[in-house]
Amino acid sequence: MEYIFRQAKPEDAPQIWTILQQAIQRRKADGSKQWQDGYPNLEVIQSDIDKGYGFVLVVQDKLIGYSAVMQNNEPAYNDIEGQWLTDGDFIVIHRVAIDEQELGKGYARTIMQAIEDHARNTGVYSIKADTNFDNPGMLSIFTKMGYQYCGEVYFRGSARKAFEKVLDK
Template identity: 55%
Template sequence: MKSPEIHFRKAEKEDRDAIWKIIQQSIERRRLDGSSQWQNGYPNLSTVESDIEKKFGYVLTIDDTIAVYVALIFNDEPAYSTIEGAWLTNGEFVVIHRVAVSEQFAGQGLVKKLFDYIEDFVKSEHVSSIKVDTNYDNTAMLKILESKGYTYCGEVYLQGGVRKAFEKVLM
C-alpha cells in the first residue's frame, strides 16, 4: 500500500468552498465540545475569502484533497501588542490562526503534522518565532501546543474573549 501524498501549499481561490466546508465542520465540532470558541459568526466565508486574497490561507492536502486549513500571518496581530504576561521575543513572527481539520481526516494527527510543515516554512522565510492563541476550553489544541514545545506566555484578547497565548522560538 503506497503512503498518501501530503503537501503544504498556499490556498487558491478554487479552494474556497472546500475550506469553508472544513471551517463549518470545525465550528460545529467546537459547539458539540461545549466550547464558546467560533460560536459568534467568526470565522465566516468572508474571513476565508480575505485569507485567500491576502495570501494568508494555507492548506495541507492528502492525495490532493484538502485535509487541514490554516491562516499564517506575518508580523501582524494587533491583539498581540497587548499581552497580560510576556512574549519570549520581540522580533519578526508568524501568527497561526484558524486551524481547521476536515471531518474526513479528523483524529489522524494531521494538526501535529501541519505544525511541522508550518515550522519548516517559517524557518525557510528566516523568521524565528511563531505565536498562536487558543480558547481556554480548546483542549485538543492546548495538548498539541504542549506536545510541539510551545511556551505559554499569558493572555491576549481577541474577538471579545480572553485567549491563552503561546510562542515557540525556532532559531
C-alpha cells in the same frame, strides 16, 4: 506520509469553508464558546486567500486541512497580559482546522510542523498562536509541540491563551 502544504487558491474556498464549518460544529458540540459568534466565516476565508494568508494541507490530492499563516500581523498580540519570549519577527497561526473524516491521524500536528518549516524558510524563528481556554485539542498540540504559554490576549472581548515557540536556526 507525503503531503503538500501550499497557499490556498480562490477555488479552494468552498472546501476550506466546509472544513471550518465542521470545526465550528465540533467546538459547539464540545461545549466551547470558540467560533460560536459568526467568526470565522466565508468572507474571512476569502480575505485570507486574497491576502496570501490562507494555507492548505493536501494529502493524496485531497484538501484536508486549513490554517491562516501571517507574519508580524496580529495587533492583539501587542497587548499581551504576560510576556512573549521574543520581540522580533514572528509567524502567527490562526484558524487551524482539519476535515472531520481525517481527525485523529495527526494532521493538525502536520500543519503545525509545516508552518514551522515555512517560518524557517522565510528566516523567521518565532511562532505565536492563541486558542480558547476550552479548546483541549489545540492546547494539547501546543504542549506536545513545545510551545510555551506566555499569557493572555483578547479577541472580540474574550481572553485567549497565548503561546510562542522559538525555533532552532
